[in-house]
Amino acid sequence: MSRLAKKVALLSRSYSAAAAPPPPPRPSSSSGRWLSHHPVVEPARPDAEIGRRRYSSAGYHVSPSSSMKGAVFRDPARPLSLELLQIPRPEPGEVLIRTKACGVCHSDLHVLKGELPFASPCVVGHEITGEVVDHHPLSDPKIVRRFPVGSTVVGAFIMPCGSCFHCSKGHDDLCEDFFAYNRAQGTLYDGKTRLFLHGSGEPVYMYSMGGMAEYCVVPANALAVLPGSLPYSESAILGCAVFTAYGAMTHAAEVRAGDSIAVIGVGGVGSSCLQIAKAFGASDIIAVDVSDEKLEKAKNFGATHTVNAIKEDAIEKIKTITGGVGVDIAVEALGKPQTFLQCVQSVKDGGKAVMIGLAKSGAVGEVDINRLVRRKIKVIGSYGARARQDLPKLVKLAESGIFNLTSAVSRKYTFEEAAKAFQDLDQGKIISRAVVEIV
Template sequence: MVLPFPSPCVVGHEITGEVVEHGPLTDTKIVERLPVGSRVVGAFIMPCGNCFFCTKGQDDLCEAFFAYNRAKGTLYDGETRLFLRGSGKPVYMYSMGGMAEYAVVPAHGVAVLPHSLPYSESAIIGCAVFTAYGAMAHAAQVRPGDAVAVIGVGGVGSSCLQIARAFGASEIIAVDIQDDRLKKAKLLGATHVVNARSEDAVAKIKEITGGIGVDTCVEALGNPKTFLQCVQSVRDGGKAVMIGLTLSGAKGEIDINHLVRRQIKVMGSYGGRARHDLPKLVKLAESGIFNLDAAVSRKCKFEEAGQAYDDLNRGSIVGRAVVEIM
């Protein structure tokens, strides 16, 4: 994946941490909600709370987040909080720049993390779980009894399986080309698995659903081929939800007549809504409905992060990996 972003930067968009200080402009109510010493989990979409979309409750479209953090690698005053020692050269922030001992996070982007939840594993709530919830709750609006397919069951796609199960989906179809991922998908809620390397994924999904197609298909790869498979796999009136990112400027093709005549809904979903959804996701994990331990397949030290990213790029990490910074 190649997406434009300022460099040098500090990555790390899924975090858990402890509040050590409040900024001078922090609202008193937030200080009371998140006192120093609080354990917190962060959402990678950090809403400003004041823009057009935030005031309508659509934190996932926050204007400041996309204009400053995603476009410029800064917080919402247009400044990064990270600089190189000595030269003072700015270092940019991908989300909060969590791959460090300290991170600066807008208060609207964090929720309290109860001690009943594991500290390291809970970091994935802020993206893998958060993105899956946004797709299932807001874009697809999955209802009990729905048939759902997920194409690409890596860290985010496998979280979609658990969220679909939590929402009461009756048929949950996992599609991938790696047997180890499909094997794990069965443990995370998939009722059927399809290896798209050896089977026609669209035909198999139609077969499983009695020739109709699924109510919702989620594409979690960001690939033009699987984009088309996603659209072709949904029933008449169904929803094709795209959550995978790809090369900047990449295009996906759709049969316009099929789209129009069969009332197919094609939509993008980038993530959840931090102020409303993050506390809900904490409760899902706390109740055991979302299994964090099953979702995280690997933990590594900070010194091993480079190797973990290489393994991720090769597709050899099943599920989600977390980096522990002590």
């Protein structure tokens, strides 16, 4: 095992021992205390100490008429627009965040283009960093102490309820409530959204936390404290791009030192897979894409070989690099039927083909059934990591420098440029990952 891989293993073991936050109580209606754009802290509870900085665990107060801006999607024929919304109110077990930065992801783009059905109007954006602003008065005191007002956090896009069958087994990535409520209805786990238009009160739905807004509500189970040594903007990608890659490499592929790996599609998530594969001690790390610019940058992320799938047969090239046998693990990060097949055909006998790219609704991937059966090919889907156990590890990987956040973010946009950011993503103008700086 390489020295770097040993360091990653030590970090993972140390964070696995950390206690997960308690599951949130089911939401209840309560008037509570809410915030204001010009808040005054009222220390209602003892201060909490984090590092060298002191934070009050008291909440800010907000008038019900206070408003914020959010990037609202209504219809694929209409551009994303900034609209006035009411500042959301957290329920027990949830945290109100003043959003600092939000990543620009293809999953959001699928929603904006109408390729993934989702409730509308909605606020997109699902990987965020920000500052804790308030808690519900009935939230568990342990949550308030862990995330005191004024602390900085990163939020994961899979927001586990903490109490369903899968969450009780530690499989946060399969949370029943997340898929039944948020992905199916655009709400949190009481079946209600936290977002409403300012003035009319029309409900606005949430893609994950609806992070492309000045404030967002996030279940505490999906948060991790962000140390002051990490930058706000770049750290936002920990919540999806890095989170998705880590889940694929750790829980689906189970990468070991010396494994050979091919990553097909090296955008934001794919390039994160390269960095994590390198950290885990993979040997041959093959980046496959159709953009020479992306492939050149992939070398900085750990790729030992690059393949332009337009200029050469990717499967044959992968087999040549691996002595004719194929890779131990291939990862498909695009969500296209042709690259799905490419991924399966790239692995060696007994190898793993891991699918992490979302496709248009109804898309179907092909596989050679006889080879699948005879040669023990494993085809595995992976949506993301496990927030309670993995998100703190990702923060530590970034803090230690094992994962390079700065190089992983290639472009930054202002909040007013949110629509342009997704247009650029759709046109292939973003090399790795982009973030929108909200504040």
